[in-house]
Amino acid sequence: MIPELGQFSLVLAAVLSLLLGILPLWGTYRYNTTLQALARPLALLQFILVALSFACLAYAFLNNDFSVKYVAAHSNSLLPKPYQFAAVWGGHEGSLLLWMLMLTGWAAAVALFSQSLPLVMVARVLGVLGLVTVGFMLFILFTSNPFDRLFPVPADGRDLNPLLQDPGLVIHPPMLYMGYVGMSVAFAFAIAALLSGRLDAAWARWSRPWTVIAWAFLTFGIGLGSWWAYYELGWGGWWFWDPVENASLMPWLVGTALIHSLMVTEKRGSFKAWTVLLAIAAFSLSLLGTFLVRSGVLTSVHAFATDPTRGVFILIFLAIVVGASLTLFAWRAPQVTLGGSMGLISRESFMLLNSVLLVVATGAVLLGTLYPLIIDALNLGKLSVGPPYFNLVFAPLMVPLLFILVPGTIARWREANIAEMLMELRWVAAASVVLAIGLPFLWDSWSIGSALGIFLGMWVALGSLHNMVERLRKPGRIGGSFWGQHLAHFGLAVVVLGITGVKSYEVERDVRMSLGDTVSIAPYSFRLVDMVDVNGPNYKATQAHVEVFKNDKLIDVLYPEKRRYFSSAMPMTEAAIRSSFLGDLYVSLGDPIAGDKPSWSMRFYHKPFVPWLWAGVLLMVSGGVIAALDRRYRRRNLDAQLKTVGEAMSNAA
Amino acid sequence: MKKFLIPLVLFFGLVAFLAVGLKRDPREIPSPLVGKPAPAFSLPTLQGDKPFSPADFKGQVWLFNVWATWCVACREEHPLLVEFSKTQSVPIVGLSYKEIQAADQANGPLSDEAKLGLARERSLRFLQRQGDPYKLSVMDLDGRVGIDYGVYGVPETYLIDREGVIRYKQVGPVTPEILENKLLPLIRSLEKS
Amino acid sequence: MKRLLLLLSLCAVTAWAGEAQPMAEDPKVEARLVVMAEELRCLVCQNESLASSHAELAEDLRREVRKLIRDGLTDAQIKTYLVERYGDFVLYRPPVKPLTWPLWFGPFALLILAVWGLARYLRHRKALVHQRMSETDNAQVESLLKE
Numbered sequence: 001m002i003p004e005l006g007q008f009s010l011v012l013a014a015v016l017s018l019l020l021g022i023l024p025l026w027g028t029y030r031y032n033t034t035l036q037a038l039a040r041p042l043a044l045l046q047f048i049l050v051a052l053s054f055a056c057l058a059y060a061f062l063n064n065d066f067s068v069k070y071v072a073a074h075s076n077s078l079l080p081k082p083y084q085f086a087a088v089w090g091g092h093e094g095s096l097l098l099w100m101l102m103l104t105g106w107a108a109a110v111a112l113f114s115q116s117l118p119l120v121m122v123a124r125v126l127g128v129l130g131l132v133t134v135g136f137m138l139f140i141l142f143t144s145n146p147f148d149r150l151f152p153v154p155a156d157g158r159d160l161n162p163l164l165q166d167p168g169l170v171i172h173p174p175m176l177y178m179g180y181v182g183m184s185v186a187f188a189f190a191i192a193a194l195l196s197g198r199l200d201a202a203w204a205r206w207s208r209p210w211t212v213i214a215w216a217f218l219t220f221g222i223g224l225g226s227w228w229a230y231y232e233l234g235w236g237g238w239w240f241w242d243p244v245e246n247a248s249l250m251p252w253l254v255g256t257a258l259i260h261s262l263m264v265t266e267k268r269g270s271f272k273a274w275t276v277l278l279a280i281a282a283f284s285l286s287l288l289g290t291f292l293v294r295s296g297v298l299t300s301v302h303a304f305a306t307d308p309t310r311g312v313f314i315l316i317f318l319a320i321v322v323g324a325s326l327t328l329f330a331w332r333a334p335q336v337t338l339g340g341s342m343g344l345i346s347r348e349s350f351m352l353l354n355s356v357l358l359v360v361a362t363g364a365v366l367l368g369t370l371y372p373l374i375i376d377a378l379n380l381g382k383l384s385v386g387p388p389y390f391n392l393v394f395a396p397l398m399v400p401l402l403f404i405l406v407p408g409t410i411a412r413w414r415e416a417n418i419a420e421m422l423m424e425l426r427w428v429a430a431a432s433v434v435l436a437i438g439l440p441f442l443w444d445s446w447s448i449g450s451a452l453g454i455f456l457g458m459w460v461a462l463g464s465l466h467n468m469v470e471r472l473r474k475p476g477r478i479g480g481s482f483w484g485q486h487l488a489h490f491g492l493a494v495v496v497l498g499i500t501g502v503k504s505y506e507v508e509r510d511v512r513m514s515l516g517d518t519v520s521i522a523p524y525s526f527r528l529v530d531m532v533d534v535n536g537p538n539y540k541a542t543q544a545h546v547e548v549f550k551n552d553k554l555i556d557v558l559y560p561e562k563r564r565y566f567s568s569a570m571p572m573t574e575a576a577i578r579s580s581f582l583g584d585l586y587v588s589l590g591d592p593i594a595g596d597k598p599s600w601s602m603r604f605y606h607k608p609f610v611p612w613l614w615a616g617v618l619l620m621v622s623g624g625v626i627a628a629l630d631r632r633y634r635r636r637n638l639d640a641q642l643k644t645v646g647e648a649m650s651n652a653a
Numbered sequence: 654m655k656k657f658l659i660p661l662v663l664f665f666g667l668v669a670f671l672a673v674g675l676k677r678d679p680r681e682i683p684s685p686l687v688g689k690p691a692p693a694f695s696l697p698t699l700q701g702d703k704p705f706s707p708a709d710f711k712g713q714v715w716l717f718n719v720w721a722t723w724c725v726a727c728r729e730e731h732p733l734l735v736e737f738s739k740t741q742s743v744p745i746v747g748l749s750y751k752e753i754q755a756a757d758q759a760n761g762p763l764s765d766e767a768k769l770g771l772a773r774e775r776s777l778r779f780l781q782r783q784g785d786p787y788k789l790s791v792m793d794l795d796g797r798v799g800i801d802y803g804v805y806g807v808p809e810t811y812l813i814d815r816e817g818v819i820r821y822k823q824v825g826p827v828t829p830e831i832l833e834n835k836l837l838p839l840i841r842s843l844e845k846s
Numbered sequence: 847m848k849r850l851l852l853l854l855s856l857c858a859v860t861a862w863a864g865e866a867q868p869m870a871e872d873p874k875v876e877a878r879l880v881v882m883a884e885e886l887r888c889l890v891c892q893n894e895s896l897a898s899s900h901a902e903l904a905e906d907l908r909r910e911v912r913k914l915i916r917d918g919l920t921d922a923q924i925k926t927y928l929v930e931r932y933g934d935f936v937l938y939r940p941p942v943k944p945l946t947w948p949l950w951f952g953p954f955a956l957l958i959l960a961v962w963g964l965a966r967y968l969r970h971r972k973a974l975v976h977q978r979m980s981e982t983d984n985a986q987v988e989s990l991l992k993e
Contacts, residue, residue, distance in 0.1 A: 235898055242893055269987075277660060284664075297674040301892045311675045319668045326661035333657045340987070344968050352968070356960045364953035370670070371940075371949045377673035380945060382682055384887045386895070386938025393953050510876070511866035519866040528866075570900075590869075594761070601869050682889060685933040751902075796906045803931040805889040805903055 003068050006056025007147040010097075013049035013104070014137035016042055020107075020130030024123035028195070036123035040111040043126045046133065047101075047108035054101050057146055058088050066157050069150035070094060076159035076567060078538035086170040087160045092294060092304035093146035095173060099290075100140065102174075102181040103133055110185060110210070117206055124192030125185075132184055135317045143310050159538065159567030168228030176221025176248060180286045182214025183251055186258060187283035190276045191325060194332045199272040204265035207279070209628040211262060212484075215255045216624030222248050223617030234573035234588045236506075236605050238613065241390040244302035246369045247289030250362050254282040257358040264351045268413065270339030271348075274355065277329060284322045285362070291318055297373055343415040350408035350416075357401040364393045402456040402496065405489060406463030428466050432458040443505055443608075453500025461493035484627025491619025494612050501583075501609025514599040521606045524585060525549045526558075531600070539565040541574070544589050544600070548578060560589040560602075583608035684803050684822040691717070691813050692801040696791035697769060699749065699776055705791050707817055714843045716745045716836075717811040718787070719799065721752050722779040724807040730826035735784035737832070743840055747790035749776050750799050750807055768794050812836060814843045875915050882921055883908060885938045886928065895938065 020042040027035025057070075061084045066072040074090045089095040107129040114122050140146075189207040193199045225248070230238040239245065258278040265275045291297075294304050295311025342348035368385045375383050406428065407421050436455035440446040464486045471478060507521050513528045520526070530545040541563040548556040558576035565572065571591075578585040583606060590601030686692075695706045707717075718734065720727045738745055752772035757763065763771070772792055780787070793799055802811065803822075812821040821839055823831060870876030883897035888904045896904055896911075907928075914924045928936050940946045 233898075237898070240893075273657070281660075291671065295671075295675060297671065297677070297679060299679045299893045301894065303892065308675050315668065315671055315675065319665075322664055323661065323668075326664055330657040330661055338971070338974060341972060342968065343972070344965070349964075349968055352964055353961075356964055357957075360953060360957045360960055363956055367949060367952055370667075371946075372679070373674040373677070374670050375945065376677050376679070377670050382933060382935040383940050383946070384935050384938050385940055385949065386885070386887065388885050388939035389949070392939075393950075397953070397957065509866075510869045512869050513866045516864055517866040518864050602866075682933060682935045685930060755902075796903075797910070800906065800910055800931060803933075805932065 002056045002059050003065065003147040003149070006053045006060075007145065009049045009053040009056065010100075010137070010141065010147075013046045013053065013100075014134065014141060016046040016049065017104075017130045017133035017137055020046060021127055021134050022130075023127075024130075025127035025195075028120050028123050028127070033119060036119050039123045039126040039130075042130070043104070043107040043111040046130075047104040050097075050100050050104045054088070054097055057094060057097060058085055061085060061088055064157070066155075067149055067151070067153040068146075069148045070146040072150050072154050072157045074160050075157040076538060077156050078566070079157075079160055079165070080537050082170060083160055083165050086164075089173050090160050090164050090169065092306060092310075093140070093144045095177075095304070096136070096140050096144050097146055098174065098177055099181060100133070100136055102177045103129070103136065103184060106182055106185050106214075107133070110188075114206075121192060121196070121206070124195055125188045128188040128191045129184060132188075132321060135321065139310075139313055139317065143313055159565065162539070162563070162565040162568050162570070162572045163232065165538075165565075166228065166232055168224065168232060172221060172224040172228055175217055175224055179214055179216075179218025179221045179255075180248070180251060180289065182210070182217055183255060183279075183283040183286050185214060186211040186255075186279045187325070190279035191328065194276060194325075194328045197332060197335065199276060199332075199336050201266050201269045204262045204272075204275065208259070208262045208266060209630070211255065211259055211279075212624050212628040215252070215259055216621045216628065218248070218252050218255060219617060219624065220621045222252060223614065223621070226617075227614055230610070231575055231577055234575050235603070236508075236575075236584075236586050236588075236607055236610075238610075241365075241368070241387045242300050242302060243298040243369050244289075244293050244300045246365050246390075247285075247292050250365055251282050251285040251289065253358045253362040253365070254278055254285055257355040257362075258282055260351050260354050264348055265339070268340040268342070268348060269337070270342065271352070271355075272336045272339065273329075273333040274352075276333065278355070278359075280322070280325045280329060281359075284318075284325070287314075287318045287321060291315060292369070298369070341414065345411070345418055346416045347408065347411040347413045350404055350411050353404055354401065354408060357397060357404075361394060361397045361401075364397065365390065368393065399452070399456065402460055402492075405460050405492075409463065409467055409486070409489070425463070425466070428459065428462045431462055440504070445504065447504065450500055450504035453496060453504070457493045457497035457500060459493075460496065461490055464490040464493065479632060480626045480628075480630035481632070484623045484625070484630070486623070487626060488620045488623025491616045491621075491623055494616030494619060496616075498609045498612030498616055501612065502607050505608045507606045509604045511602060511604070512593055512599050513602045514597045517599075519602075519604055521604060523551050524606065525552070526585075526587065526604055528600075528602070531598070534561065536563065538567070539563045539572075542589065542592075544587075544602070546576070546587055548585060556585075558585070558587050560587045562589045562591070579611050581611065584610045681824055682803075682805065684819070684824075686803055686811075686819050687822055689819060691811070691817050691819050692798075694791075694798045694801065696793060696798060699747070699773055699780075699787075699790035699792065701773065705746070705789060707813070710744070710746070710813070711817050712815055714743055714815060714840060715788075715813055716743060717748060717802075717813055718745050719748045719750050719802075719804050719807055719809040721750050721807055722775050723752070723754060724750075726826050727808045728783075730808055730810075730828070731783055731786070733827055733829065733832065734786035738786035738788075741840075743844075744788035745786050747787040748798065748802075748804075749790050749792045750804060751794065751796045752776060752792065753794055765794075812839060812843075872916075875912060878915055878921070879908065879912055882911060882924065886911075886925075887936050887938050889932060889936060 020039065023035050023042070024039035027033065027038070060068045060071050061075050062081065064075065064077045070091060070093050074087045074094070075084055079087065087094075089098040107126055110125060110129070111122070186207055189203060189210070193203040225245070226238040229240070230236060258275065261271050261275040261278055264271050291311070291314045293300070293302065294306045295314060296303065296306050296308060297311065368389050371385050372383045375381060406425060410421055410424055432455050435458045436451045439454050440450045468486050471482060509519050509521060511519050513519065515528055515531065518525050518527045527547045527549070528544060529547055532543050532545070534541040534543045541561040543559050543561045546558045546560065547554055548558060556578050558578060560576040561574040563572045563574060573588055575586055575588045586605035586607055588603040590603065593599045593601055691707045693707060695704045698705050734745060749772060752775060753763070753768045757771065769792060772794060776790065806824065808826055810823040810827055811819050814820050820843060821835065823836070827836070868876070880897055884895050886896040888894045888896050888899035888901055890901050890903050891899045896907055911924055914927060919927070925937060934941060940949060942950050
């Protein structure tokens with residue numbers, strides 16, 4: 001009954017999204033305000049219906065309703081309740097429903113928080129979102145229905161993939177989807193602006209907070225994914241350039257370019273066409289990501305099990321949405337006005353360079369991800385493109401980006417003075433160079449890579465601090481936008497330092513341990529003191545007790561496990577991690593080794609600065625949120641705001 | 654202002670590639686050994702008499718089929734191979750690939766003779782029950798010959814010509830369509846030469 | 847005296863018994879293996895490297911690579927050995943050959959093109975804006991230029 005209610009709710013929501021996609025837009029074409037006014041209630045109602053549908057699916061999971069095929073495939077009566085809930089998005093169909101929840105959720109949010117926007121704009125934005133929603137609805141209802149029944153009803157489900165039975169699953173996909181899907185709002189604003197024929201600073205002002213929030217969620221989602229891989233997979237890796245990972249990185253890179261470009265459009269009315277194109281690109285990359293993950297064209301550990309029919313459907317949908325947007329762009333963009341003038345060296349040109357570098361980086365990632373497919377499609381063979389390629393190509397692109405970040409934040413609008421900038425940054429530059437050359441010696445190993453990494457990290461960090469200190473010296477309120485951006489830049493610097501630190505200084509020991517054995521990674525040492533059997537709710541595990549010493553003083557006991565879930569043949573490693581400000585101690589339990597004394601293969605890692613990766617991501621996310629919540633976006637009287645197009649003081653955000 | 658059309662054009666190019674990509678299997682790896690001489694080896698046979706090497710079959714066209722009793726997908730093609738062996742003159746040589754698995758040594762490692770003995774026993778029993786399409790079968794217990802042949806999954810089948818050159822590799826079970834459309838025509842043309 | 851020395855050395859050995867032995871028989875070989883295996887693909891996995899995969903074929907191939915390292919082959923020779931059997935697919939670092947020139951040089955070429963295009967655009971734009979200065983739009987923009 002409940003599953004049928006869920007399905008019915010979804011069908012109703014699909015009808016509403018069709019109405020939302022057609023009526024308000026028709027209303028804008030016909031200057032009919034009644035039709036336009038339908039946008040908000042339709043958006044809210046479609047969200048409620050999708051939420052209801054989602055609740056029905058969750059109900060089916062929490063009540064072990066294995067007559068629903070999707071529940072039987074991804075759940076089990078022994079699965080702990082929180083994972084039974086998270087299993088809703090553990091597979092293709094349910095994760096699509098989560099997409100729908102997010103998409104209609106964002107539309108509802110726009111409906112609620114757009115009181116200061118003109119109705120005709122709201123109608124267009126929500127209309128576009130409605131059209132996108134219809135496509136997904138049709139996809140779910142016709143090819144990926146989570147409410148399909150299964151007869152005969154199995155006694156129990158197949159259980160959730162053990163890799164997913166982890167707090168990471170509860171939070172990573174929802175956050176990631178919030179970001180992915182959030183890009184649809186910037187997209188909708190861009191399309192709405194193109195449709196209206198008016199691309200001006202106002203559109204950029206309205207778009208910006210929505211884009212920044214979506215970006216913040218995406219940053220958080222990607223960071224969570226990395227963190228999850230790090231502690232779950234047992235070998236301490238956190239980025240593999242897997243196609244699905246790349247699929248989330250690309251919208252993020254373009255989203256970052258978009259945020260910076262929006263800033264220029266808002267301030268000086270320039271780059272309008274470019275900003276619109278970036279907005280279209282960001283969401284297109286989200287859709288492309290959906291295609292790559294669910295169509296089976298690329299192999300990935302993250303890929304959902306799918307069939308080619310679904311792939312065809314998504315591809316057609318992608319072709320229509322992006323094709324129509326780019327056609328509209330080609331038609332309307334030439335009519336866009338130019339905006340203010342800018343010098344060869346100016347804040348605007350720095351922002352453009354930022355865009356260029358990020359877009360080239362996105363292009364590189366896209367090229368690497370799709371190259372095997374392109375070569376195969378041309379019948380030229382089978383290739384693999386993996387981490388060695390991406391690391392070699394991506395890192396050099398990030399170097400100039402990080403470098404120009406600092407001058408970019410102090411350059412004057414319109415015309416910047418290089419001599420002045422050099423003067424202002426001399427201490428930041430000097431300190432960064434000194435630290436870059438000197439710090440590696442503290443760890444007894446100097447390499448050009450680590451020096452460069454430290455230089456860039458310190459450059460951005462000190463540059464951000466410099467900006468904050470200088471601004472504090474001046475009078476006047478400082479808005480969230482200012483703090484947000486410099487906090488986010490600072491967070492980026494922390495991430496860079498973290499990556500440099502862990503790549504330069506991590507140590508691994510792969511050893512066989514018997515009870516009483518020790519292994520050391522100076523100044524730490526580890527002793528295996530016990531090995532016990534542990535029973536979990538749906539698994540059995542071997543658990544090691546490892547004492548951790550620093551300079552021969554006991555500081556901790558770690559409990560790495562090897563779990564065997566009832567439902568899966570593959571044993572799972574649960575690594576034990578001790579985190580501190582300067583780094584992680586990471587212990588992973590392997591297989592027992594045959595021999596006279598019982599012994600096990602174990603891996604011990606010292607990963608310095610890894611927590612900086614996660615801390616940096618959190619700082620970036622916070623920066624984004626603070627910037628988006630800047631009060632000036634929420635002020636009712638936007639007209640006065642709109643008139644401030646023009647010369648800005650170099651520090652005004 | 655044609656430059657504004659560039660994104661659209663590039664996009665449709667992308668869609669075209671993706672569309673073609675949908676028809677491809679990203680996990681299927683073509684063999685670089687096609688057109689090259691079959692790698693040499695000398696392995697003990699199932700029957701136990703003298704060892705076999707590909708040079709022994711120079712002068713004739715033959716099939717080399719990688720199989721194992723634990724391989725579930727092999728069961729799909731087995732009846733077809735048995736049928737083939739009865740009606741066709743082209744001999745099939747089996748490569749018993751890694752017949753001894755981890756489970757067999759759960760209670761302690763086996764000696765090489767013990768492994769060979771167990772593998773032979775199990776394989777013979779299997780062939781007695783399911784039919785024996787093989788002229789002979791060689792025992793590749795540690796998979797080294799498999800690696801030389803670029804074996805990455807079971808079953809796989811190679812078609813080798815009179816000069817001992819690999820002419821075709823089939824990854825996955827041989828289906829009636831593949832037999833009809835690819836293998837048989839190729840066999841016929843190779844036998845003529 | 848000899849007996850005493852022997853006894854003492856035996857005690858010393860037992861005292862060291864607490865220090866864990868590396869899993870690998872030869873850490874140097876293992877180190878080379880790990881570095882190489884991270885750039886090789888596990889052929890039966892869903893996009894995993896040879897270094898981290900638990901699949902049986904991955905174990906076999908690691909054993910093979912270890913043997914080849916001990917036999918004295920260079921990294922390049924070992925990679926060639928694997929490519930002869932499995933094709934370029936097994937390499938995570940695609941070889942640089944005409945087929946992959948767009949891949950390896952594309953991003954760099956794109957960067958140069960983009961930066962050059964950017965510089966040209968900025969110069970062109972300056973001229974364009976000066977051109978449009980006389981239009982009425984500009985008067986509106988001027989009036990909006992307040993803080």
